[in-house]
Amino acid sequence: MNPGSSACRAMTAALLRRRETAPLHEMSLCEGVLRILQEQARVQDYSRVLKVTLEIGELSCAVPESMELCFEAVTRGTLAEGATLEIVRTPGEAWCQDCQIAVPMKERISPCPHCGGFRMKVQSGDSMRVQQLEVD
Ligand SMILES: [Zn+2]
Numbered sequence: 001m002n003p004g005s006s007a008c009r010a011m012t013a014a015l016l017r018r019r020e021t022a023p024l025h026e027m028s029l030c031e032g033v034l035r036i037l038q039e040q041a042r043v044q045d046y047s048r049v050l051k052v053t054l055e056i057g058e059l060s061c062a063v064p065e066s067m068e069l070c071f072e073a074v075t076r077g078t079l080a081e082g083a084t085l086e087i088v089r090t091p092g093e094a095w096c097q098d099c100q101i102a103v104p105m106k107e108r109i110s111p112c113p114h115c116g117g118f119r120m121k122v123q124s125g126d127s128m129r130v131q132q133l134e135v136d
Pocket of ligand 1: 098
């Protein structure tokens with residue numbers, strides 16, 4: 001564990017206690033997820049969400065632990081209150097412009113494993129999406 005992520009978690013908890021609409025990254029991501037759930041409830045005609053499987057790329061800035069905290073806070077009093085949040089990490093992939101090949105990427109700042117260069121273009125694993133829903 002690096003000290004940065006635990007500080008971030010502590011901040012998240014503090015913000016949640018104050019119940020402010022803080023410009024917190026994970027908070028707005030979770031609000032986005034809730035909007036999707038509400039839209040889908042109209043389209044697919046369900047009234048309760050039991051489980052949400054969320055795909056989070058390894059290169060996205062969303063911290064899974066913070067997502068869990070925020071999801072619980074954001075869904076309180078909604079159709080997804082008490083729903084289980086399952087997070088699936090998807091691997092990052094980048095295109096090396098020097099080698100002209102796609103390579104796996106663990107962190108955004110990683111160099112190309114073949115040439116050691118940094119002319120990398122992220123191709124996947126930098127986003128988040130709702131993969132699966134269990135509804136009632
Ligand atoms: Zn390369």
